[in-house]
Amino acid sequence: MTSPEVTAFFDEATNTISYVVRDPEGDACAVIDSVLDFDYASGRTDTRSADAIIAFVRKRDLRVEWLLESHVHADHLSAAPYIQLAVGGKIGIGDHIKIVQDTFGRVFNEGAEFQRDGSQFDLLFSGGDSFQIGQLRGDVLHTPGHTPACLTYVIGDAAFVGDTLFMPDFGTARCDFPGGSSGTLYDSIQKILTLPDETRIFVGHDYKAPGRNTYAWETTVGEQKATNIHVGAGASRDDFVTMRDARDASLAMPRLIIPSLQVNMRAGQMPAPDDKGDVFLKVPVNKL
Numbered sequence: 001m002t003s004p005e006v007t008a009f010f011d012e013a014t015n016t017i018s019y020v021v022r023d024p025e026g027d028a029c030a031v032i033d034s035v036l037d038f039d040y041a042s043g044r045t046d047t048r049s050a051d052a053i054i055a056f057v058r059k060r061d062l063r064v065e066w067l068l069e070s071h072v073h074a075d076h077l078s079a080a081p082y083i084q085l086a087v088g089g090k091i092g093i094g095d096h097i098k099i100v101q102d103t104f105g106r107v108f109n110e111g112a113e114f115q116r117d118g119s120q121f122d123l124l125f126s127g128g129d130s131f132q133i134g135q136l137r138g139d140v141l142h143t144p145g146h147t148p149a150c151l152t153y154v155i156g157d158a159a160f161v162g163d164t165l166f167m168p169d170f171g172t173a174r175c176d177f178p179g180g181s182s183g184t185l186y187d188s189i190q191k192i193l194t195l196p197d198e199t200r201i202f203v204g205h206d207y208k209a210p211g212r213n214t215y216a217w218e219t220t221v222g223e224q225k226a227t228n229i230h231v232g233a234g235a236s237r238d239d240f241v242t243m244r245d246a247r248d249a250s251l252a253m254p255r256l257i258i259p260s261l262q263v264n265m266r267a268g269q270m271p272a273p274d275d276k277g278d279v280f281l282k283v284p285v286n287k288l
Helices: 048-059 080-087 097-107 182-192 221-227 237-248 257-264
Strands: 005-011 016-022 028-032 037-039 044-046 063-068 090-094 123-125 130-133 136-142 151-155 158-160 200-202 218-220
Touching: 005 048, 005 200, 016 048, 016 158, 028 048, 028 130, 037 048, 048 080, 063 080, 063 130, 080 090, 097 257, 136 182, 151 182, 182 237, 200 221, 218 221
Parallel strands: 028 063, 063 090, 090 123, 158 200
Antiparallel strands: 005 016, 016 028, 037 044, 130 136, 136 151, 151 158, 200 218
């Protein structure tokens, strides 16, 4: 099986890992889960994280074919349109984005001008679809539970799981956002764990589990099956649902959930400016 070249970019402000995935036989690559820096207190954006990816791509003369989103993130803003403008690539996400757009279109009281058909993205993937990064094949697994639109991208011997799984010592994603389901997440994880044990798993976030002093983002299917603290060693579905639901009830909302959802459901674009060219984000009261 082909082993893609994977380069990680860690954003400590949001604990997000973005990836550049390269065809080892050529210059084609994909960018997965990019970050647009955002200071909530001032309402200001910054592009330093995205610029690091752009500089990497340009220095190595890579050709960006895809800007892939694992789901509509609730903890960081996507930089996909900014990177696309600089180095190209098509923006892709799961076709269940339409469910997410409908849900949060209502939460944020978006008007009829906000399209809820996924048309802001260049391509919508369904589970079972495949795509190419040069000569490198990618396969799409629909792995909902954290959100309805979560995807895992299996590219050669590597699986990019977004927020579905974390490192084995940290466990799994929360499921208490609208449309989330702990039972569905368990089922999705079992789908991922049917991949060969040697499959490399790249997670979307890391928070340094207790007792670990360094950030980490690469593991394997075999390690997850054996030692994941939430689903490893044959944990049952009922036990997982009980644990996950109780844990989620104790968690605060992500710091950037309000700006992130509004931007990411638009494929990384800000809401349309007003007649003076100013852009505004909404804060729904008692809705999340």
